[in-house]
Amino acid sequence: xxxxxxxxxxxxxxxxxxxxxxxxxxxxxxxxxxxxxxxxxxxxxxxxxxxxxxxxxxxxxxxxxxxxxxxxxxxxxxxxxxxxxxxxxxxxxxxxxxxxxxxxxxxxxxxxxxxxxxxxxxxxxxxxxxxxxxxxxxxxxxxxxxxxxxxxxxxxxxx
Amino acid sequence: xxxxxxxxxxxxxxxxxxxxxxxxxxxxxxxxxxxxxxxxxxxxxxxxxxxxxxxxxxxxxxxxxxxxxxxxxxxxxxxxxxx
Numbered sequence: 001x002x003x004x005x006x007x008x009x010x011x012x013x014x015x016x017x018x019x020x021x022x023x024x025x026x027x028x029x030x031x032x033x034x035x036x037x038x039x040x041x042x043x044x045x046x047x048x049x050x051x052x053x054x055x056x057x058x059x060x061x062x063x064x065x066x067x068x069x070x071x072x073x074x075x076x077x078x079x080x081x082x083x084x085x086x087x088x089x090x091x092x093x094x095x096x097x098x099x100x101x102x103x104x105x106x107x108x109x110x111x112x113x114x115x116x117x118x119x120x121x122x123x124x125x126x127x128x129x130x131x132x133x134x135x136x137x138x139x140x141x142x143x144x145x146x147x148x149x150x151x152x153x154x155x156x157x158x159x
Numbered sequence: 160x161x162x163x164x165x166x167x168x169x170x171x172x173x174x175x176x177x178x179x180x181x182x183x184x185x186x187x188x189x190x191x192x193x194x195x196x197x198x199x200x201x202x203x204x205x206x207x208x209x210x211x212x213x214x215x216x217x218x219x220x221x222x223x224x225x226x227x228x229x230x231x232x233x234x235x236x237x238x239x240x241x242x
Contacts, residue, residue: 037242053241054168056234059218060241084241096242116242122220124234125241126168137169140211140238155220157238159211 003079004068010087033108034099041091046131056124075111117147121157160229167236189223
């Protein structure tokens with residue numbers, strides 16, 4: 001059974017519970033690959049004490065679902081579970097979860113990395129960090145555009 | 160025709176969350192940006208050519224050649240930084 005579930009939420013998530021839910025009932029799954037992004041306490045040379053995640057309600061879910069559909073088109077995967085948090089977060093908090101299941105490990109690893117590269121440059125979220133000098137918006141990185149380009153997708157974000 | 164323009168992140172802080180804008184029928188997204196630029200002030204600063212501004216039309220990423228329609232939802236925002 002193939003399934004893709006995408007959620008944008010304030011609440012934290014439990015990796016083990018999400019993996020178990022994604023795997024449930026599918027004995028054809030031989031591989032599970034997962035990525036968790038977390039808040040660091042340092043960024044661009046400054047200490048970060050807090051972060052605020054803004055998003056475009058409605059567009060974020062649709063955009064990520066489209067990315068997951070693209071992943072399923074490119075890679076032979078069984079399912080994907082993607083969670084992205086919004087709102088106020090602190091260092092060490094979890095931000096994003098990408099879990100992918102497949103029969104074999106290559107597709108799961110590839111799809112997981114593809115989804116993160118795609119999400120980093122095209123999903124409408126914006127981070128604002130609190131530093132000792134005040135709050136500042138995080139700048140997009142050209143390295144992330146380059147990562148997406150390696151999958152054959154030229155989508156200008158950082159500029 | 161009337162379109163709804165939404166701003167996010169630093170653009171929202173400078174220009175407000177959203178505004179209704181009247182544009183000539185057949186306008187492109189780029190023409191809308193030019194019209195907003197022409198107001199001067201914060202609109203000119205935030206939407207200036209050469210600044211990295213991304214856009215969406217009806218909640219899908221779009222480029223400035225996209226054609227607007229009556230009731231379209233347009234969004235302008237800085238490069239995204241999720242994940």
